[in-house]
Amino acid sequence: MFRYLTKKSIKKYILENIESFDKDKKVHFIQAGFQIVQDGLFKIYFDTSEDAGPDGSWTTKLEDSVLRKPSWKFHLSEESKAENIGELIKEVLFECKSEGHFKKLNLAKNCDFGIEEFDGLYGWPEYEQRKKVNLV
Numbered sequence: 174m175f176r177y178l179t180k181k182s183i184k185k186y187i188l189e190n191i192e193s194f195d196k197d198k199k200v201h202f203i204q205a206g207f208q209i210v211q212d213g214l215f216k217i218y219f220d221t222s223e224d225a226g227p228d229g230s231w232t233t234k235l236e237d238s239v240l241r242k243p244s245w246k247f248h249l250s251e252e253s254k255a256e257n258i259g260e261l262i263k264e265v266l267f268e269c270k271s272e273g274h275f276k277k278l279n280l281a282k283n284c285d286f287g288i289e290e291f292d293g294l295y296g297w298p299e300y301e302q303r304k305k306v307n308l309v
Contacts, residue, residue, distance in 0.1 A: 259288050
């Protein structure tokens with residue numbers, strides 16, 4: 174049940190952000206960021222800079238819309254939590270992609286997406302795999 178409700182809330186949050194995003198802005202990279210150590214949160218960030226990539230810039234936008242997930246808070250006995258949450262987010266991103274939701278954005282050619290945990294506990298894809306396994 175936790176997994177189902179978490180997937181549902183993440184997808185709803187992503188779709189709401191797609192709908193409200195300025196369609197005149199060209200999206201070069203989609204960053205799904207999350208934090209579990211000091212806070213439980215999820216952020217979808219549509220990066221419009223031409224040199225966009227997995228550079229942590231989403232962390233400077235946490236005053237904007239975030240999805241609060243207090244149940245994600247890290248406990249020292251749950252070191253695998255970051256990987257579990259990261260893989261769940263990846264499932265949701267691929268689901269959104271296969272259902273065509275990202276096509277509602279003004280996507281740059283070769284726009285890709287990635288996932289990053291705030292404290293470096295999870296990251297996808299490996300940098301060498303960028304633009305191979307994660308094109309939108």
